[in-house]
Amino acid sequence: MRDVVIIGIGQTPVGEHWEKSLRHLAYGAIRAAMLDAGIEVVDALYVGNMLSGQLAGQEHLGALIADFAGLRGIEAMKVEAACGSGAAALRVGTMAVASGMHEVVLACGVEKMTDTSGDVTTSALATAADQEYEVSQGISFVGLNALLMRRYMYEYGVSHKAFAGFTVNAHRNGANNPNAMFQNPVSESSYLRAGMICDPINLMDSSPVCDGAACVVLAPADRFRGRAKALVLASAVATDSVAIHDRRDPLSLDAVAISSQKAYAEARVMPGDIHLFEVHDAFSIMSALSLEAAGFAARGTGVRMAEEGEIAIGGRLPISTMGGLKARGHPVGATGVYQVVEVVQQLTGSAGANQVKGATLGMAQNIGGSGATVITHILGAV
Amino acid sequence: MRDVVIIGIGQTPVGEHWEKSLRHLAYGAIRAAMLDAGIEVVDALYVGNMLSGQLAGQEHLGALIADFAGLRGIEAMKVEAACGSGAAALRVGTMAVASGMHEVVLACGVEKMTDTSGDVTTSALATAADQEYEVSQGISFVGLNALLMRRYMYEYGVSHKAFAGFTVNAHRNGANNPNAMFQNPVSESSYLRAGMICDPINLMDSSPVCDGAACVVLAPADRFRGRAKALVLASAVATDSVAIHDRRDPLSLDAVAISSQKAYAEARVMPGDIHLFEVHDAFSIMSALSLEAAGFAARGTGVRMAEEGEIAIGGRLPISTMGGLKARGHPVGATGVYQVVEVVQQLTGSAGANQVKGATLGMAQNIGGSGATVITHILGAV
Numbered sequence: 041m042r043d044v045v046i047i048g049i050g051q052t053p054v055g056e057h058w059e060k061s062l063r064h065l066a067y068g069a070i071r072a073a074m075l076d077a078g079i080e081v082v083d084a085l086y087v088g089n090m091l092s093g094q095l096a097g098q099e100h101l102g103a104l105i106a107d108f109a110g111l112r113g114i115e116a117m118k119v120e121a122a123c124g125s126g127a128a129a130l131r132v133g134t135m136a137v138a139s140g141m142h143e144v145v146l147a148c149g150v151e152k153m154t155d156t157s158g159d160v161t162t163s164a165l166a167t168a169a170d171q172e173y174e175v176s177q178g179i180s181f182v183g184l185n186a187l188l189m190r191r192y193m194y195e196y197g198v199s200h201k202a203f204a205g206f207t208v209n210a211h212r213n214g215a216n217n218p219n220a221m222f223q224n225p226v227s228e229s230s231y232l233r234a235g236m237i238c239d240p241i242n243l244m245d246s247s248p249v250c251d252g253a254a255c256v257v258l259a260p261a262d263r264f265r266g267r268a269k270a271l272v273l274a275s276a277v278a279t280d281s282v283a284i285h286d287r288r289d290p291l292s293l294d295a296v297a298i299s300s301q302k303a304y305a306e307a308r309v310m311p312g313d314i315h316l317f318e319v320h321d322a323f324s325i326m327s328a329l330s331l332e333a334a335g336f337a338a339r340g341t342g343v344r345m346a347e348e349g350e351i352a353i354g355g356r357l358p359i360s361t362m363g364g365l366k367a368r369g370h371p372v373g374a375t376g377v378y379q380v381v382e383v384v385q386q387l388t389g390s391a392g393a394n395q396v397k398g399a400t401l402g403m404a405q406n407i408g409g410s411g412a413t414v415i416t417h418i419l420g421a422v
Numbered sequence: 423m424r425d426v427v428i429i430g431i432g433q434t435p436v437g438e439h440w441e442k443s444l445r446h447l448a449y450g451a452i453r454a455a456m457l458d459a460g461i462e463v464v465d466a467l468y469v470g471n472m473l474s475g476q477l478a479g480q481e482h483l484g485a486l487i488a489d490f491a492g493l494r495g496i497e498a499m500k501v502e503a504a505c506g507s508g509a510a511a512l513r514v515g516t517m518a519v520a521s522g523m524h525e526v527v528l529a530c531g532v533e534k535m536t537d538t539s540g541d542v543t544t545s546a547l548a549t550a551a552d553q554e555y556e557v558s559q560g561i562s563f564v565g566l567n568a569l570l571m572r573r574y575m576y577e578y579g580v581s582h583k584a585f586a587g588f589t590v591n592a593h594r595n596g597a598n599n600p601n602a603m604f605q606n607p608v609s610e611s612s613y614l615r616a617g618m619i620c621d622p623i624n625l626m627d628s629s630p631v632c633d634g635a636a637c638v639v640l641a642p643a644d645r646f647r648g649r650a651k652a653l654v655l656a657s658a659v660a661t662d663s664v665a666i667h668d669r670r671d672p673l674s675l676d677a678v679a680i681s682s683q684k685a686y687a688e689a690r691v692m693p694g695d696i697h698l699f700e701v702h703d704a705f706s707i708m709s710a711l712s713l714e715a716a717g718f719a720a721r722g723t724g725v726r727m728a729e730e731g732e733i734a735i736g737g738r739l740p741i742s743t744m745g746g747l748k749a750r751g752h753p754v755g756a757t758g759v760y761q762v763v764e765v766v767q768q769l770t771g772s773a774g775a776n777q778v779k780g781a782t783l784g785m786a787q788n789i790g791g792s793g794a795t796v797i798t799h800i801l802g803a804v
Contacts, residue, residue: 041522061554093475097557099549100504103661103794113680115659117510117795120500122482128499132514139521140423167481172443175479277497279485298495412485413499
């Protein structure tokens with residue numbers, strides 16, 4: 041098995057791209073990544089996307105985007121794992137290079153969630169949950185997360201205010217990221233005053249509906265070490281029951297634990313070695329649960345890392361360093377690739393005002409459903 | 423890169439499974455394949471599926487099916503390449519084993535197309551075509567194939583009757599396959615009398631809307647050679663423009679040519695060495711075009727192989743040996759895995775009345791869209 045490195049990154053700004061279709065968004069990220077890598081040809085393209093069939097009436101994104109990006113003829117396919125689709129595409133790209141089947145491949149995540157009515161998007165997002173056991177009962181995806189947050193508050197006796205630090209941190213970092221959807225800082229009082237979406241989740245607990253695309257260029261370390269921007273030290277996937285009621289313990293994200301432990305073992309590191317963590321903060325409750333299951337905080341204490349400022353740039357474990365899903369935005373099938381692009385920015389000292397000093401080891405964790413698919417990548421500086 | 427072998431196969435009958443949901447269908451195929459392989463645990467599951475988001479309101483099939491199959495926790499994700507999704511999942515599974523990242527993995531194709539209204543299925547299938555340049559003009563997927571068939575008849579001066587041999591052959595073989603949707607032989611006169619769907623494509627030129635699941639178990643040759651049922655000698659993907667108008671020549675399936683040539687090179691064989699060919703006969707025109715582009719017939723002469731009986735069991739190149747997409751059925755995201763399961767049946771002498779005598783080299787080719795994604799696998803007998 042060959043070691044894999046990242047030799048180029050690209051991203052479009054996250055936002056409402058009314059004037060751009062899926063293929064235009066993907067092209068922007070692909071072209072930027074190929075220019076960054078200094079390459080003109082690639083062997084394969086793996087596209088992470090969740091919603092295009094439902095929202096754009098377009099499946100078959102592999103061939104469609106390969107052709108539009110000027111790469112007609114190459115191997116191409118789409119990979120889907122709900123909101124974890126981006127990292128799933130990266131996972132497949134890593135296998136393609138590690139196996140020796142390909143030399144230089146692209147992993148591109150793309151999603152276009154606007155340009156449709158809100159209820160359509162809400163229904164489409166609910167396909168990440170279990171249709172027959174959850175959605176058919178009338179619950180939405182935010183509703184499922186609200187149940188988890190309520191249970192967390194009840195079981196550990198924490199207030200809604202305890203989660204404020206996640207949002208404040210994400211927006212503070214997003215304010216310095218020119219590609220973030222929200223570049224405005226948010227105060228704790230603004231967080232508390234935000235409109236309720238699904239009690240206890242309010243607007244400021246929720247990542248936005250948005251469009252965007254991100255791309256990385258993967259290549260074998262043996263031939264491309266001199267051009268590497270980061271080393272892929274671990275790539276690990278784990279799953280759990282999609283339906284939350286069917287889990288051993290709804291507040292224990294077992295797939296996060298398994299995926300993280302596999303990744304630590306593969307990279308031969310401990311949680312304490314990680315310099316920054318791009319967490320899947322689709323809702324603030326997911327940040328708390330992920331920090332706990334990944335081994336950064338004891339059970340029931342994930343919120344304390346936010347309350348005590350440990351997650352800030354300069355803190356014990358900076359998270360959502362470029363704004364996270366909350367402020368950079370969460371174009372669902374693209375998010376996993378954005379996270380990895382941002383880790384590469386940190387490891388190459390290109391994170392601007394959000395730079396984590398001396399960062400040489402970064403982790404990105406992309407989640408599909410409410411913890412049902414968890415994909416962890418650990419990257420190392422060159 | 424490690425060599426990969428198939429150690430187990432499973433399939434459900436193809437048909438209208440009104441009483442079974444997606445997860446039940448997949449479970450049936452997975453369980454059969456694991457029993458066939460004599461294994462109780464696997465490392466990963468790659469699911470090929472195209473339509474579940476649109477037809478069942480269910481994405482996230484990787485985690486969903488892994489859990490339902492009793493495999494909670496393992497790596498799982500969905501792979502999509504329109505009607506080529508099944509072979510795409512097999513392709514990813516092959517990379518997972520070849521890379522050394524996993525030992526024993528499942529590639530499962532599953533599709534449920536019934537249990538909804540026909541116009542919904544027709545619209546969903548059209549997401550394999552280019553929404554912005556083709557479908558938005560009002561054409562359906564069968565309509566695109568009808569344009570290709572009309573052009574073929576015009577350019578080469580062949581009649582509709584010239585295609586009859588493909589359907590007659592498929593139904594003759596399907597009649598001996600207990601898993602086939604259609605187990606009735608069809609005569610040339612029945613073919614000619616069939617109702618018109620989209621001129622010149624009639625009912626007997628078309629594969630059916632149906633449900634089904636198929637699964638293979640993949641493992642490394644070095645550890646599992648003694649339990650191998652077939653060797654994966656080649657796995658190759660190529661793409662073309664999704665929109666047909668944008669191709670160099672609509673009657674030349676360039677991606678079939680590239681994918682086939684890559685596969686022949688990888689397996690170190692010539693087209694003449696292949697003993698049987700599971701062709702993507704979604705429409706009879708696709709059989710003719712595929713035989714030509716894959717190097718089995720000269721341009722414009724693919725139909726002659728049907729007219730002259732060369733495609734029958736015992737002929738020069740038996741195709742659709744268990745009924746093909748036309749008679750076994752075409753549950754779109756599952757088809758690519760069914761094809762490979764059937765090649766394994768042939769290579770292990772388990773094809774019953776349809777056995778190709780002395781078959782040691784079989785090829786399966788799964789196509790997404792009208793030739794936009796083409797995935798070729800060549801398998802060898804142990």
